[in-house]
Amino acid sequence: MSDYIIEFKNFGFKYRAQAEPTLYNIDLKIKKGEKILIAGPSGCGKSTIASLINGLIPFSYKGEMTGSLLINGKESRDMSIFDISHIVGTVLQDSDAQFVGMTVAEDLAFALENDCIHQDRMKERVNEVAKILDLGDLKNHAPSELSGGQKQRVSVGGVMVSDVDLFLFDEPLANLDPKTGKQAIELIDELQKRTGAAVIIIEHRIEDVLHRPVDRVILLNEGRIVSDTTPDELLSSQNLEMCGVREPLYLSALKYAGVPIEPSIRPASLNDLVLSNEDKDKVNYFYSHVKKNKDTRENEEMLTVKNLSFT
Amino acid sequence: MVAIVGTNGAGKSTFSKVICGMEKENAGEILFCGKNFADLSIKERAEHVGYVMQNPNQMISQVMIFDEVAMGLRLRGVPEDEVKERVEKTLKICGLYKMRNWPVSALSYGQKKRVTICSILVLEPEMIILDEPTAGQDYRNYTRIMEFLKGLNERGITIVMITHDMHLMLEYADRSIVFSEGEIIADKSCAEVLTDKETVDKASLKETSLYHLALNCGTEDGTAFVQNFIDYERGNVRKDV
Numbered sequence: 272m273s274d275y276i277i278e279f280k281n282f283g284f285k286y287r288a289q290a291e292p293t294l295y296n297i298d299l300k301i302k303k304g305e306k307i308l309i310a311g312p313s314g315c316g317k318s319t320i321a322s323l324i325n326g327l328i329p330f331s332y333k334g335e336m337t338g339s340l341l342i343n344g345k346e347s348r349d350m351s352i353f354d355i356s357h358i359v360g361t362v363l364q365d366s367d368a369q370f371v372g373m374t375v376a377e378d379l380a381f382a383l384e385n386d387c388i389h390q391d392r393m394k395e396r397v398n399e400v401a402k403i404l405d406l407g408d409l410k411n412h413a414p415s416e417l418s419g420g421q422k423q424r425v426s427v428g429g430v431m432v433s434d435v436d437l438f439l440f441d442e443p444l445a446n447l448d449p450k451t452g453k454q455a456i457e458l459i460d461e462l463q464k465r466t467g468a469a470v471i472i473i474e475h476r477i478e479d480v481l482h483r484p485v486d487r488v489i490l491l492n493e494g495r496i497v498s499d500t501t502p503d504e505l506l507s508s509q510n511l512e513m514c515g516v517r518e519p520l521y522l523s524a525l526k527y528a529g530v531p532i533e534p535s536i537r538p539a540s541l542n543d544l545v546l547s548n549e550d551k552d553k554v555n556y557f558y559s560h561v562k563k564n565k566d567t568r569e570n571e572e573m574l575t576v577k578n579l580s581f582t
Numbered sequence: 583m584v585a586i587v588g589t590n591g592a593g594k595s596t597f598s599k600v601i602c603g604m605e606k607e608n609a610g611e612i613l614f615c616g617k618n619f620a621d622l623s624i625k626e627r628a629e630h631v632g633y634v635m636q637n638p639n640q641m642i643s644q645v646m647i648f649d650e651v652a653m654g655l656r657l658r659g660v661p662e663d664e665v666k667e668r669v670e671k672t673l674k675i676c677g678l679y680k681m682r683n684w685p686v687s688a689l690s691y692g693q694k695k696r697v698t699i700c701s702i703l704v705l706e707p708e709m710i711i712l713d714e715p716t717a718g719q720d721y722r723n724y725t726r727i728m729e730f731l732k733g734l735n736e737r738g739i740t741i742v743m744i745t746h747d748m749h750l751m752l753e754y755a756d757r758s759i760v761f762s763e764g765e766i767i768a769d770k771s772c773a774e775v776l777t778d779k780e781t782v783d784k785a786s787l788k789e790t791s792l793y794h795l796a797l798n799c800g801t802e803d804g805t806a807f808v809q810n811f812i813d814y815e816r817g818n819v820r821k822d823v
Contacts, residue, residue, distance in 0.1 A: 313720040419590060445718060448589050448746045449788035475720050478791065515722040520749070521795040524811050527819075541794050551799040558801055561810040562817060572616075573709060573740050574601070574631070579610030581600050 273344030276358070276437050276469045277301040277324060282338035284319060284328065293319045294494045297338070303436065306463050306470045308480050308502075311491035312515045317473050320491070321441050323347070324471070326355035343436065356382075360430025364442040366422035367414070375417070375425050376401070376410040382433045400428045403465070404458075420451035427462065437469045438462065444476050456482045477511070478519035481539050490514060502539035507532045525550075528557035583732070583741045585751045585772065588761030589786040594744045597761065598711045603627045615708070628654075632702035636713040638694035641701075647689075648673075648682045651701045668704055676700040676730070692723040696730070709740040716750060728754050748776060748788055752812055760785045773809035 279299040285292040294316045301307055311317050322328040323340060330352040340347040343358050363369045372378030376397055383393045401407050404424045414422060423443065430438065440459060444452040460483035463470045474480050477488070481502055488505045490497045492514040498505055505511065511518050521541055522532055530536075530550045537543040546554075586594050599605045601612060603624040612619035614630055622630075635641050644650040648669060655665045673679040676696050681689070686697060695715070702710055715731065716724045732754060735741045745751060751758055751772045758775045760768040768774075768781045775781055777793045796807035 312722055448786045449748055450589075450783075450786035453788055515720065517721040517749070519791060520752075520811075521791040523815075524792055524795055527811070527814055541791050541798070544795075544798065546799065554795070554799040555801055557814075558796070558807050558810050561814045573614065575611075575613040575616075576601075577611040577613070579597075579600065579612065580608050581596060581605055582608055 275300045276303045278341040280339040286334040304467050306485045308485045308488045309473045315491040316494045317491050325359045325361040326352040359437045360435035361439045362426045364445050366426045369426045370414040374411050379428045400431050404428050419446050440472045503534040506538040507534050528554045583735050583755050585755035585758040586744045592761040593764040594761050602633045632707035632710040634698050634712040638698045641698045654705050672704040711742045713744045777805040
């Protein structure tokens with residue numbers, strides 16, 4: 272068996288409806304159990320990579336593939352979408368689109384039903400997963416009764432039931448408020464630790480994803496891999512800026528203060544950040560020497576609301 | 583520029599709908615420039631306060647860009663030569679003039695967003711409320727949309743943004759109004775809101791990493807650090823964009 276769950280070799284892809292390829296010369300290997308972030312601006316090809324990994328290409332979207340893509344050691348074009356679904360579990364950006372059951376429990380059981388699992392075993396497994404994801408009290412709820420974060424947890428549960436080897440999260444933060452987003456990143460981290468499966472997160476909000484560590488970040492731009500390295504190395508390079516992807520705010524502040532960003536200061540996480548006293552002095556110097564915005568013009572009141580209520 | 587923040591279901595969108603007259607308040611008063619808003623219809627309010635929905639696909643009803651922007655004026659019976667003049671002027675402000683004869687379907691999501699803002703702007707409101715103006719946009723498009731709104735603000739239009747985006751708040755809003763369970767729990771500068779643990783928790787926001795950096799460096803006043811960072815960016819960095 273292969274050590275890699277995903278292996279792109281000199282891979283290219285062009286959608287049937289488009290004149291130019293979306294991906295060029297992709298070489299990318301992802302080990303079993305690894306945690307990867309794929310980042311890049313809109314249109315860089317990151318969603319296309321996701322669709323290739325979960326089989327939406329070629330089964331839903333047609334196009335021309337060149338090179339080779341192995342999923343768990345097998346050439347993907349020789350596999351059915353059903354085969355792929357046993358290896359790769361996808362959590363879509365839009366969790367409404369992923370909800371197939373009338374209730375949470377039914378939704379969690381969907382994959383098991385397809386696999387003709389015995390009902391007792393099915394109930395057992397649904398209960399297990401619901402417990403892990405803290406959905407126990409919500410099992411009989413309809414999708415419309417759930418919050419965005421809860422719906423996403425159901426989607427995660429729906430792929431978790433079938434013991435996949437790779438979890439693929441497509442923009443998991445897009446529809447969540449900041450706090451729920453933070454919890455989602457923590458959940459993904461626990462999920463990886465608990466199941467030992469590989470995790471691929473597709474996101475452009477790097478600071479939020481790095482709330483929990485990842486092994487590598489793949490940065491894509493215009494259909495090509497720009498860099499494939501550790502978060503510390505990536506954040507110390509100019510590549511994010513070049514591709515129009517936002518770096519974490521605390522790093523912008525350090526740069527303004529004149530602190531050089533190098534892998535040795537461990538920029539990937541604010542908790543691990545190593546700052547010398549000299550660096551801290553620079554930050555404090557920056558802080559106390561910012562020119563105040565004089566733009567504190569007195570505004571006239573425009574809209575006033577007094578004791579308003581609505582039910 | 584003002585940001586309205588808070589969890590889903592905290593009442594942010596409902597608040598905007600009540601302001602615009604799409605919902606009717608049970609009690610209380612809304613004053614616009616000192617005048618009572620309660621006497622005005624939705625249409626009359628729309629001439630003062632424009633509302634831009636989160637999803638442009640839900641707002642756009644015409645096939646061609648020009649017609650979409652012209653619709654509000656045509657519905658108000660504005661003569662066609664004036665419609666043409668005002669629509670073209672507004673399209674230029676929005677950077678859509680070259681595309682005026684394109685079908686809406688040829689546009690990207692961000693461009694459609696711009697069309698919806700344009701179709702509100704053409705009515706010359708004094709205030710525009712935008713629901714999640716940058717949802718689903720990458721950094722580049724985010725910057726384009728926000729710099730565009732900032733430009734409108736500099737022309738004297740009040741901009742109110744409903745948002746989940748902490749960066750957006752910090753970078754562009756002068757003030758943020760925090761909703762939680764139907765009530766306003768804070769009305770302060772963004773630096774103050776995003777460094778106040780209690781408000782952050784209650785409204786499901788996230789404390790900014792800048793604050794933690796400041797604590798990490800032993801800066802005496804973390805909130806002031808965040809404010810200074812914002813001032814520095816606005817004064818030195820954003821200008822070059």
